[in-house]
Amino acid sequence: MQDIVDAVVSGEARSEDFASLALPEAYRAVTLHKDETDLFAGLATRDKDPRKSVHLDEVPVPELGPGEALVAVMASSVNYNTVWSALFEPLPTFGFLERYGRLSELTRRHDLPYHVIGSDLAGVVLRTGPGVRAWRPGDEVVAHCLSVELEAPDGHDDAMLDPEQRIWGYETNFGGLAQIALVKSTQLMPKPRHLSWEEAAAPGLVASTAYRQLVSPNGAGMKQGDNVLIWGAGGGLGSYATQFALNGGANPVCVVSSAQKADICRAMGATAIIDRTAEDYRFWKDEHTQDPKEWKRFGSRIRELTGGEDVDIVFEHPGRETFGASVFVTRKGGTIVTCASTSGYHHAYDNRYLWMSLKKIVGSHFANYRESWESNRLVSRGRIHPTLSKVYPLEETGQALHDVHRNLHHGKVGILALAPAEGLGVRDHELRERHLDAINRFRVPEPAST
Template identity: 85%
Template structure:
């Protein structure tokens, strides 16, 4: 791995060429962050807040996986922690090994993913080391980032919208050999050029959350946001929400940012948002108890939104918390 790293650090010189990387010997193994199949009951009986990922995550030495057609092995220079990494580490809502077992039944090649350990992580920035048969757009030495959507594209259902591919999976969550490792295995169609003005860490951060936010808000398969739209953004200072806020501002829309602290409100204002609601300070309680929502709180929330939008309801809700906020989201949205 040190020889590979030295070659990557020399990329800014004229001496580093594709042939050099293709000639680099691959190690037999690499270091990776994993969870173990025999530990999926580790947190049984504990509530979520008491489940400590430091007890379930391991730094292991694992074999380099076989490289298949349409795939690439990438030396990882930086990765990113996402919610699915946290879910994987605490085995919620389900252990990921069920995903890997089902994927392993798809084909002989997919069987590689069904292992007693799971290399996690759904983001990376790095350098291509090897490409499999049928890969033409990428070569060893290319600096890349990877998005997390793994698809087979053998069904026409996925041709118009890859999220509808029956074999659509999230790499590093529903597949093995993810990005929190020294080497990762990806499909070549997950790769995009690294933006050279970004550091490795900066380049690794946007992949999953930025792609998700773009799809939700901007794409033809999402809300098709337009100039002048009022966009309610839950969790606006977080990974998804911060990109949603920036997309709204860049697209001429008006983000109404909902956060849970003054520090997070300051983050939104620093991005350029003017309409910010600190839900903790204003003490919104959308549920009276576990089974009963409170429409009076929805109404109070809607009134606050209209104060910030000049009397208008929101056109789009960027909703990802789910059950806790969904009723309020539906209530405050413009009809139609």
């Protein structure tokens, strides 16, 4: 493994050098264990501690199949699906691996008593399987997390509609929180040359998700001048939505949970900001009853910030806690586009405000290869920037998951895998220097862990 690290860090190794490096028989990986899926039985979600469920194990390097690549992972990052995996919510991921394993002889490799998790990476291609022509050993890459078979017609207009579409490292094995990862070659994209390994690993899942949800015609199809309400605008997903809105000529109305996150949004260029904690919005009177008066108060506050206009688009991902308010404040004919439910999957809203005002609810899930590529292209050109706030070593992934679960973070949290230190892997120093302040925008002191 050290020979691989040395070759990458040198920056001088050629494709044939990487091809000639011996692959190790095993590698270190962050795993979940199938015999521990009842570890948190009876506990409320908030009381579950991912530090108890994740392990750092030595696991065998998987067999390389057609159309696949083995990648030396220099860095990865934490997403909410990784947290859900570690909490075994809403279901243990081993059911996904079992179903995938029944698909073919090749996919049977994924059905194991351990699950290597993680849906982001930045690294270097070590080997490619039969049929791979676009990539070769030594290529510096990032990976998006769409794993898709594309053997059914359904996915050929939009790969996200394929019946065998899965999220790599969540619904498949051999994910990115490891020293080596197994991916399909169609997950690979060029690493942004002006970013370090850990910075390059941060945008993948969330930036692509935000791009499809907000910009793509498969999502909201945002246009210039749109008012866009962005929940959690200082978080991993919302921070990219804020950047896409600003980059595309829209007006983001950023909802945040602290003054510090409000300052980050201002630093990104947003001017319409609502600190929901300071303004004490309570959309639910109790567990079963929402408060329409709070919806109206929220809508009035939005109009104060937009010059009297309602929002054209709501960028939804909290789910249960906010969805009633989101439907209410959207303008007539507007769009609520949702990609997650971090506060609960069962949404309740007053349908009169939907049907009588001709509003639309659009479901959006990750992104297809084209959308991911376009998102990565904007990152590579310095138009969209990583929102990395803190980096942990692979050994402390459990603590990183704990901090994200407790919302003790800003933007994205990174994980160093094979990279021996932060700041390595930058190839275009001139482009980096032009955008250094924006790259480091989220590097602010973190709240203390508890």
